[in-house]
Amino acid sequence: MTSRTSPSSTDSLADLAADAYVYGYPLVFDVSMISASLYQGFGALPPTPFNRFGHATELATPDTHFVSVNNDTVYSIAQVDLSGGPVLLHVPDTSGAYYVLQFVDAWSNNFAYVGKRPTGTEEGDWLVVPPGWAGSAPERVRGVIEAPTAVISVIGRNACDGPDDLPRVQALQQRFTLAPLDTAPHRTGLPTPDPDVPEQLRFYEQLRVWMADFPPARPDQDYQERFQPLGLLEEGLSPYVNPDPALAEALTEGLAAGKARVEAASKPPADGNRPPGSWETNPHLFDYNLDHLGTGTIDSPRWKIADRQASYLVRAAAARTGLWGNHGYEAVYAYTFTDTEGGQLNGSRSYTLRFEQPPPVESFWSVTMYDTPDYYLVANPADRYSLGDRTPGLVYGEDGSLTVLIQRERPDDPAEAANWLPAPSGDFRPMIRLYTPGQSVLDGTYQLPPIVAKG
Template sequence: MFRLYAPTKALFEKAWTLPDVERVATAKPAKAQPDVAAPAGPGSQVPYPVRALTPAHADLARSAGVPALLANEAYVEALARVVYYWGYPAVDGFGRTNMWEIMKEKPGAMLGLLPGAPMNTTGCLADYISPSQRWVVTPNNDTVYGAGFANLAVEPAVIQTPVGAPQGHYWTIQIVDVFTNVVHQFGSASATPGGKFLLVGPDWQGATPDGFLGILRMPTNIAGVLPRSFAARSPEAKVRAVAVLDQIGMYPLSKDQPGPRRFDCQAAARNAVYPPGVTAQMIAADPDASRPQWVNPKTFWEDLARMLNANPTVGPSDTAMADQARTLIALRRSDPRYKALLDRAALASDAALHASSTYVQVGVDAGNGWQRQEGAGRWGTDWFSRAQATVIYIYVNDYREATYFIRGTDAKGTLLDGRHTYTMTFPKDALPPVDRSRGGFWSLTMYDKDNFMLPNPPNGRTNIGTVDLDANELRFAADGSLTLTLSREQPAGADERANWLPAPEGQFALIVRAYVPTSAVLAGVYQLPNVERR
């Protein structure tokens, strides 16, 4: 070891190097192993953390350098697997900004099914999201959706909240960063005032403009903005939901004018837009015809690099991993051997993530066979749970806004399957506790094995809950209990048919959403009833 105390500038600028240590040759030196890339020299432009991952002398005689080489490769592979889980939600979310190109003219309905809009703008629907769509896993069928993505490096965006929402009507506007972390969640649950807020990126500097209620800072340049407005199934209820959604959304600051903007969801919903080569007829014939693979492990590292280039700054819980990701990306570019290793790691990590990300396995015990992800939406450094959520229900709300209970098994731990009939019995006064004064409601939604709703349920129901209760559609027993029937075949009895939630053929999964949950839900005191197979 050669120590140099108080080194001069020449050392840091790599203008001075030590002389090599020469051995007096007594035998023919061993040849360097050709399959090991020599580490870059001190004048290399490759960052030090990248160069450090290649052993200094991997080519020692008699393979003496191989253990160090294998140890470094093992470290890189282990790190790559963690980075894959960490970066998966961001690659997925960043890929969805393809909306900007598809919807570049004005807001509308992508594929005639989903809300879409140009950059820094939200679009909205005028009815529930179509159960036949295959772009967004596990959507709800309780609210009318809006959606849009911002690039805050281009300019700030205006977030508008409603001034005319009826008391007790549920609405929300969820704002997530590129990693799907919920950064801001406004709405009836938090009694957000009506008006305008300015959504800005991490590097924006300035004062709150006149007429704005405040500044909403995001940790990344790319942000997702997701308005929702509760809708019962009656025409009058849907008119009310859209009237509120017409007041909620995002648009570029450069297009701001005095007073509130009307987003006109009816007009947006009529503007059906399809990607090149896709038609309404194709989607009707095959809903998967244009279904994207939002994260492709074969292109993961290139896609991750593009995401990081668009988001040079990330939140404090993601900063350290962003540095590690950049190191791996540079390593992959600098060394063909490591490129092959990292590409294999991406494939293995993707397979592992999807194997664990099912309604059977995600979350922790919430009582009676149900599971939940505690802290959902506010992920912090829980990158594992965040990646799993992206697979099964991307853009999950802040758990304090809406708590999700999930399951894929019955009371005996057997996979749920449409061949069988199941029941859920709520005792008297034991329905999910939500705060109705702030718009709270609950629903039980049925999903197929791919995490999508049934496109054509025989009784029109994809979920059951507060909407059906308010419409007096459900039948209670004499003791005040409520028994729901889950099956593919229509039940024979009138009461069972009234309380029937159709199941698909084959394996299925369930979600109970409790919007504006009470403290009993948040504290884990309340438990749902089990799902019993007959």
Template sequence: MKPTASLFKVALLSTCLLGTSAALAQQPPAQSFSDLNMPSAEVTPHPEYIKALARTAYLWGWPMVNMQNRHDQITQAPEPGRLGGVLPVAPRGQIGMLADYIEPSQRFIACPNQDVVYGLGFFDLDEEPVVVQVPDFGDRFWVYAAYDQRTDQFGELGKPYDTKPGFYLMVGPNWDGETPEGITGVIQSSTSLANIVPRVFMNDTDEDRAAIQDLIDQVVVYPLADFDGEMKTIDWSEAPAIPNPSDSGGGGETQWVVPENYFDQLGGVLDAVAPLPGEEAMYAQFRWLLDLAERDPDIKQVLVDEAIATDEEVIKPFLRWEHNGRPAGNGWNRSTNNAEWGVDYYDRTGTARSNMFDNRPNETQYFYTDYDASGEQLVGSNSYTVTFPADALPPVNGFWSMTMYDEAHFFADNDLGRYSLGTKNTDLQMNDDGSLTIHVGATKPEDAPESNWLPAPEENFSLYIRAYWGKDAILDGSWQPPAIEVAE
């Protein structure tokens, strides 16, 4: 009897497996990374090779240099207060809080949110662990987003996690001290440099502004050495204004990464931020690049020139939403891996440029676009309608909003002082069929209720939907934002 084809396949598979096993048995033992040969700083590489590696180094480390520079400026504050009268700031190891929505004039962070009361603080957690107070927020949505130097979130503090009121100790990766009695929980960052951005939801009413004050006055962070087990309070409505020594350089975000200085700062990042698994070889290449530049001024100049070019050619285009995240339907994009970047360097750098300090996906999903339903640029001289069908508002456990931003991703001043519409607006008018239409443009249409009008500048603008604590349809992508139609 002749062997069947199946028997031939089994025999072949067995031979391959045996051959593989034999080959593996002959392999030398795996080397540790420290045993591998490293590049020599004594070689003379040609400039195009240096440019290629420099561009990679610039894109990879841009968010972390960004974080370092924000830390260095914000912690210069002599006391908790409001930088330029608008931005919450504090010395290292403390936090500043607002008492209302953030002012449209701030330029510290692009794509600010006008649904929450913000706080901000930066820390060096190996040197100085901090205590984070959590008051009893009741049914109000809140989340304290803590970020390491990679801009990844760490810890779980917020309504989605059913966090209990109390005192939470935040420590660095190398902290080995004792946790004092009275601490509710310990949260560890993967890097010593870290920051925290509390967000506490507030309706856009005088009643809710009054109701929230006692709560936010208990949102306080301070060094572990000051912990005494008693809930501390600060009247944030009386926080002092602190002069702002910097200039944003126009209507855009403060320039947190200066290309000419980047490669002078990269070595500090490599020292402070331990490599993720698999990043060791990349760290070695970048250190080699810095060693070359230290030996040769001409190579250093190549690095500076390439940093300037990369900032213009690669970083700047991230302000276009088509380069951020992935398609979400009807011409919108949605955020991807937000605040849980891992080795998604593309979206990490894109978000650091366009809208830094996203919440992680289970806390918030972001949808954004520059275009209407026909693919044309949104411009305020047109009028648009955005209609959410009945029973198809963003499905959330927290809140949702739609915000209008100018070309630089900031609020555009308008007579109503209105920059977003959503859950916080208790006077939105529904259509007869239960749907909701939001009107967007520089001029309110005659037949549109003013409560449903989102003013826009005459120039180009973008729209941005936030879905805080989204339900399954938000998380799995089955919910799609509505089309943006040009009004007839």
């Protein structure tokens, strides 16, 4: 990254604008998804105002237009506004069933967890408080969760073993509640970027407005000072309604360069030592939160990216490919674009994925199909979007192995059809999820099997 703070040419301004895009993309994408949750909803989640849970009534489908959405759990998502003070969170007793509430600030940092792994499955109350709060918590609460920003997202996932298990999950969902601790007014909307800003500069206007309303940790604020020449620290009237032509040109160039950098970082790194078809597994993809690690997190150097500036690109890539993904100790995500021959995975071919033994997890595992480049679930006549250890009817080998068949057409053989993961007609990228992974996953000694092309 460039360290120029007073650029004097379009080129240097464009370099700075690219840095700003990488730095600010997670905030803009995250707050945009908060807005969608409030006003449009997405997939099975209805539009839901602040400080209420919106519940999906079914597992995710291809209509759920969210990057790398899972098909293992039923979502309950709340956008929480703390501008009027603390909010009381109530969680029910899930009788040992897996669930997790993941707390994410406006910059996409995971800063707390409540659920089976971190806090158990018994009933209880938690107090969620705004930045800098210094009040007294009610005696009945199990703990206080301090939010880094005044607006946060609570991403709830309840494990669901398929359509027959939905009634149990739906009954639990109604018992996850949020309630303001006092009667102080809370906001009803988000800060609004100037609508007169040209579309090609809209990203920077969103970044300018939302950076001011949701300031990051102090070290990141110091880094933001570099962006003064771009107008990103201007208050009041937008500098992008009638910008200087040189600034507009630099911002446009920087936007394209920043996007290219994020896209490149979202692909597996070139590594000639890795066998073709290897799964990209990075338990540390979400380790970019360096400053606010609360309830249920592991505040250890092992789970923090040492280089703060390097963490900005990691954070952007994580938002691009898996916004609201968990830390590795809660769930590990693995993906691949290629088979053992090094060829791009494509629906014109058939493939197998053979597990000699089940992956080492404490909860459960799955493999889910996504298209490219959007990473959405793939529509198919079987309405099967994922497959895993909880999928009914899977056919295992006598030695305990499981061979998954990946192809576009439904197999004729009943055993193959039972283990079939439908693929799209074009390129695709499957993802394996390992919930509460074992130590061998986290330290890299366990290796996922590659996908093999048939014929």
